[in-house]
Amino acid sequence: MNPKIRILDQHCVNQIAAGEVIERPLSVIKELVENSLDALANKVEITVEGRGTSLIRIKDNGIGINPEDLCLAVKPHATSKIGKIEDLDSLNSLGFRGEALASIASVSKLSIVSRTRDQIAATEIRIEGGQVISTSEVGSPAGTTVTVEDLFFNTPARLKFLSSDSTEFGLISDMVGRLALARPDVSFSLRRPNNLIFNTAGLGDLLDGIASVLGNDTARKLIPIEYNEGNLSISGFISPPDFSRSSRQGITFIVNGRVIRSKLLNSALKNGYHTLLPSNMYPTAVINLSLPPAEYDVNVHPAKMEIKFKSERNLSQVLTDTVRKTLLGSRPLTRLSLVSDEQKPYPQIKKSDLPGHVKSNSWEQIRMQYSSKTNYNPKINYSSKTGINSTINDNLIPQQPEANPVIPNEKDDKNSFFQDLRPIGQLFSTYILTTDDKGLYIIDQHAAHERIRYENILDVYRNTKTASQTLLIPEIVELTLQEEQLILAHYEELYNLGFILEHFGERTYFLRGVPILNNLEAPQKMFKLFVDEIINNPIPPSSERLIEKWIFVLACRSAIKANDRLSLLEMEELLMKLGKTNNPYSCPHGRPIIIEISKKELENKFNR
Amino acid sequence: MKIICKKEDLLLGVNTVQRAVSSKSTLPILQSIKMRTENNYLWFEATDLEIGIRCQIPVNVMEEGQVVIPAKLFSEIVRKLPDTEIKIESQDSNINIYYYSSDFVINGYDPEEYPEISDISSSENIEIPATIFKSMIKQTIIACAVEETRPVFTGILLQIEGENINLVSTDTHRLAHSQSVIPGNQKEFKGIIPSKTMQEIYRLLQDDDILYISYNNNRVILKFGSVQIITRLIEGQFPNYKQVIPQTCGTKLLINTKKFLDTVERASLLSRDNYLKTNTVRFNIENSAININQFSETGKINEKIDIDQDGEDVTIAFNAKYIIDVLKVVETENILMESSGSFSPCIFRPEDDDNYLCLVLPLRS
Ligand SMILES: Nc1ncnc2c1ncn2[C@@H]1O[C@H](COP(=O)(O)OP(=O)(O)OP(=O)(O)O)[C@@H](O)[C@H]1O
Numbered sequence: 001m002n003p004k005i006r007i008l009d010q011h012c013v014n015q016i017a018a019g020e021v022i023e024r025p026l027s028v029i030k031e032l033v034e035n036s037l038d039a040l041a042n043k044v045e046i047t048v049e050g051r052g053t054s055l056i057r058i059k060d061n062g063i064g065i066n067p068e069d070l071c072l073a074v075k076p077h078a079t080s081k082i083g084k085i086e087d088l089d090s091l092n093s094l095g096f097r098g099e100a101l102a103s104i105a106s107v108s109k110l111s112i113v114s115r116t117r118d119q120i121a122a123t124e125i126r127i128e129g130g131q132v133i134s135t136s137e138v139g140s141p142a143g144t145t146v147t148v149e150d151l152f153f154n155t156p157a158r159l160k161f162l163s164s165d166s167t168e169f170g171l172i173s174d175m176v177g178r179l180a181l182a183r184p185d186v187s188f189s190l191r192r193p194n195n196l197i198f199n200t201a202g203l204g205d206l207l208d209g210i211a212s213v214l215g216n217d218t219a220r221k222l223i224p225i226e227y228n229e230g231n232l233s234i235s236g237f238i239s240p241p242d243f244s245r246s247s248r249q250g251i252t253f254i255v256n257g258r259v260i261r262s263k264l265l266n267s268a269l270k271n272g273y274h275t276l277l278p279s280n281m282y283p284t285a286v287i288n289l290s291l292p293p294a295e296y297d298v299n300v301h302p303a304k305m306e307i308k309f310k311s312e313r314n315l316s317q318v319l320t321d322t323v324r325k326t327l328l329g330s331r332p333l334t335r336l337s338l339v340s341d342e343q344k345p346y347p348q349i350k351k352s353d354l355p356g357h358v359k360s361n362s363w364e365q366i367r368m369q370y371s372s373k374t375n376y377n378p379k380i381n382y383s384s385k386t387g388i389n390s391t392i393n394d395n396l397i398p399q400q401p402e403a404n405p406v407i408p409n410e411k412d413d414k415n416s417f418f419q420d421l422r423p424i425g426q427l428f429s430t431y432i433l434t435t436d437d438k439g440l441y442i443i444d445q446h447a448a449h450e451r452i453r454y455e456n457i458l459d460v461y462r463n464t465k466t467a468s469q470t471l472l473i474p475e476i477v478e479l480t481l482q483e484e485q486l487i488l489a490h491y492e493e494l495y496n497l498g499f500i501l502e503h504f505g506e507r508t509y510f511l512r513g514v515p516i517l518n519n520l521e522a523p524q525k526m527f528k529l530f531v532d533e534i535i536n537n538p539i540p541p542s543s544e545r546l547i548e549k550w551i552f553v554l555a556c557r558s559a560i561k562a563n564d565r566l567s568l569l570e571m572e573e574l575l576m577k578l579g580k581t582n583n584p585y586s587c588p589h590g591r592p593i594i595i596e597i598s599k600k601e602l603e604n605k606f607n608r
Numbered sequence: 609m610k611i612i613c614k615k616e617d618l619l620l621g622v623n624t625v626q627r628a629v630s631s632k633s634t635l636p637i638l639q640s641i642k643m644r645t646e647n648n649y650l651w652f653e654a655t656d657l658e659i660g661i662r663c664q665i666p667v668n669v670m671e672e673g674q675v676v677i678p679a680k681l682f683s684e685i686v687r688k689l690p691d692t693e694i695k696i697e698s699q700d701s702n703i704n705i706y707y708y709s710s711d712f713v714i715n716g717y718d719p720e721e722y723p724e725i726s727d728i729s730s731s732e733n734i735e736i737p738a739t740i741f742k743s744m745i746k747q748t749i750i751a752c753a754v755e756e757t758r759p760v761f762t763g764i765l766l767q768i769e770g771e772n773i774n775l776v777s778t779d780t781h782r783l784a785h786s787q788s789v790i791p792g793n794q795k796e797f798k799g800i801i802p803s804k805t806m807q808e809i810y811r812l813l814q815d816d817d818i819l820y821i822s823y824n825n826n827r828v829i830l831k832f833g834s835v836q837i838i839t840r841l842i843e844g845q846f847p848n849y850k851q852v853i854p855q856t857c858g859t860k861l862l863i864n865t866k867k868f869l870d871t872v873e874r875a876s877l878l879s880r881d882n883y884l885k886t887n888t889v890r891f892n893i894e895n896s897a898i899n900i901n902q903f904s905e906t907g908k909i910n911e912k913i914d915i916d917q918d919g920e921d922v923t924i925a926f927n928a929k930y931i932i933d934v935l936k937v938v939e940t941e942n943i944l945m946e947s948s949g950s951f952s953p954c955i956f957r958p959e960d961d962d963n964y965l966c967l968v969l970p971l972r973s
Pocket of ligand 1: 074078080098099101144
């Protein structure tokens with residue numbers, strides 16, 4: 001028997017984050033799909049016409065709604081998911097406000113057809129602008145189909161505010177893609193009239209889902225990430241540094257199955273790539289976090305898109321560390337593909353747009369490689385893979401230039417890799433050619449030396465306390481209220497850096513000492529930089545991070561340059577030292593140090 | 609324009625004005641030198657709009673006129689010219705340089721477009737003997753700030769009050785103050801002169817020159833020999849330097865200047881080349897000796913210099929460069945170092961000479 005739908009009491013209603021629930025067609029999709037997921041559906045079919053205002057239909061095979069509850073479901077604050085506000089601390093569902101259907105009903109022509117497993121016939125309810133028009137019995141399989149027509153027909157202002165068909169649909173497919181990534185155990189399909197945009201197999205394999213949503217190419221390159229400690233676990237995939245993009249578009253965060261947006265997690269992720277990626281480039285990542293619902297609050301944003309974590313600092317630190325460890329352990333070599341491979345835009349709308357073109361993207365090879373680590377639900381049995389997948393169209397899978405994806409996470413991989421490298425010679429007095437008899441590796445000598453120097457200097461910095469040059473005439477700094485709070489919160493860090501601050505008056509401070517860093521021309525400027533950086537960063541930077549810009553300069557100046565001739569002995573030394581660094585793969589600015597051309601690729605190129 | 613002159617005079621003119629030529633300007637005309645005739649002289653002029661330098665050389669003028677010529681090219685050609693009589697003649701914007709039976713043609717700019725280095729009409733002149741001013745510049749220019757965040761610190765304050773003349777500079781890490789007397793002067797002046805200008809004055813001033821200074825609100829003109837330097841003054845309030853100089857100090861040390869300099873330079877070799885390049889030097893002063901015990905990744909140093917100590921022991925650290933700078937401009941055999949503790953400003957001055965002092969702020973760690 002399905003749980004009863006009840007109207008929440010006023011006290012509870014008052015505590016739920018109020019605001020606009022349905023802003024654009026995308027919101028309708030998100031709310032309805034989440035309802036289907038809450039109803040334990042494992043198949044969700046989405047149909048969208050135009051930009052979603054003419055028709056949105058979501059069909060699921062979930063538990064359905066009791067016929068006697070159907071009228072109640074579309075009332076405001078009617079939900080079966082919580083009874084009192086405390087239930088949020090153990091929330092297992094995506095919905096909890098009892099608002100979505102009511103909100104949708106009031107701005108559209110809505111029809112819900114639903115049948116529970118106990119019922120012989122389905123019940124249909126039709127509502128226009130919030131008024132029930134009819135209820136009747138109809139024939140339908142178990143599950144719920146919600147059809148939303150003429151969205152915003154009675155709120156012309158909203159309609160005017162919407163963008164073009166393609167923009168709105170782009171947003172929709174982006175969202176459906178993310179929802180599908182959140183639930184690889186559910187089969188999703190997104191259709192326009194007459195054509196299938198994409199579908200996922202729903203077999204519980206995340207990499208499979210990534211291949212469907214983000215493309216095979218991406219799926220092939222991503223590396224798995226894993227963390228399990230206490231009540232927090234992190235899983236998913238992240239891109240190696242050489243597979244980056246210029247926006248955050250390729251990043252999806254999922255908390256207990258809920259797709260969320262989070263500045264905090266975004267910057268924690270980016271921090272994990274620190275010095276591995278140029279600052280204006282972003283990784284691709286699908287990251288699942290699972291933690292007890294009591295550890296965060298979903299009830300902060302009316303669209304449930306943002307959540308507030310109780311221990312933000314700890315969480316972001318763990319994420320950063322995990323990402324970093326994964327990346328450094330994965331031998332992130334830049335591969336020089338002799339066959340061009342382009343990065344796919346996200347969301348993907350491609351050949352399958354054509355009518356009748358059904359495809360599946362599951363990619364056996366990858367799954368075999370990672371299957372042990374990436375099962376969303378380990379109980380899923382791969383052999384049950386039939387149906388849609390039987391129409392595999394091999395031609396849609398691009399030919400692979402390399403034999404294997406990088407096999408990550410070998411502990412001593414890095415060391416033994418560098419030990420095996422021997423220099424062959426120098427190219428253009430700028431690159432060192434090396435080999436381990438498995439491939440050809442081209443090393444940028446300046447970048448390599450810069451990395452070595454950078455880590456050396458950082459090491460020394462960590463072990464030395466910076467002296468502070470006291471000032472004859474103190475610099476007067478005036479701070480805003482927000483700045484002052486932050487400065488006070490980081491007072492010790494500032495002091496350790498060498499900044500001596502003295503309170504002078506209301507939000508006014510004397511800067512009486514600055515770090516003695518000779519190559520840094522204006523330490524006073526550094527102070528302002530520090531303040532800016534603390535303000536602009538959801539995760540306040542460490543003193544080390546701030547001093548880094550200066551260390552970069554030192555490292556860069558003292559490193560060998562392009563056009564410096566090296567003897568074989570010097571090259572060997574450089575390789576040896578590079579192998580000992582924490583990250584021998586990219587220079588401190590995030591540019592690659594080492595590029596690989598595999599033997600296989602060469603053979604391909606020579607048609608052998 | 610048509611003139612005949614000697615190569616060495618030409619070279620002198622070019623060398624004198626060349627440093628005023630803008631090195632980075634995007635305006636090509638600012639990277640050139642203007643030459644114009646006046647009576648039987650050729651005036652060279654160059655400016656980067658902050659500083660302007662003019663100088664004249666005797667020539668044989670056959671046809672009056674003026675030209676503007678790319679500085680870098682011209683100066684290199686002049687250097688390479690043979691030691692002989694040179695004829696320069698302009699035709700439209702072309703400038704022909706004739707020597708022996710050869711010639712070299714340079715494309716010049718329209719002289720009308722060259723910025724005017726306007727004169728200062730003032731009959732008031734302050735006269736200073738070159739030797740005094742040169743040594744004052746040398747002693748104070750070391751403490752000018754390089755970075756431009758606070759412009760007042762990139763210049764040297766020139767303050768003339770009757771017979772007293774003062775030069776003061778500070779980058780807030782140290783302060784240098786030099787004073788002297790110009791007998792008979794009654795005029796007053798106060799302004800901050802860019803350190804680049806001071807450098808040029810120092811370079812061009814001959815020991816037997818007399819320097820004439822005249823000024824209006826924001827500009828100063830300095831004349832000596834055949835040279836005129838016009839400079840903008842730096843706007844802003846120079847801090848009250850008298851206030852920050854400590855009056856009494858607990859520890860007074862008399863140190864042999866040369867030995868001290870050598871020691872600090874050796875110690876700085878270690879700290880300058882460490883990874884962090886912090887270049888610090890730490891003095892342990894006790895029992896009438898300065899001890900330096902330092903180490904870095906590359907090595908270590910232990911030094912001891914015997915000194916005359918009057919007052920308490922003190923341990924104090926500095927940026928070695930600042931100490932080296934002051935020790936290099938002090939010419940007396942011994943230097944007086946006065947300290948009031950590890951965290952207080954320390955004063956360095958020549959032995960028996962109250963006209964100069966350099967205040968250096970210590971490091972705190
Ligand atoms: N697809 C569905 N299958 C089964 N039951 C559903 C479905 N959609 C809605 N319901 C039922 O209708 C109720 C009201 O749905 P509604 O979307 O308005 O609110 P909610 O999901 O409880 O909360 P929220 O407003 O946070 O989404 C739900 O609590 C659920 O019991």
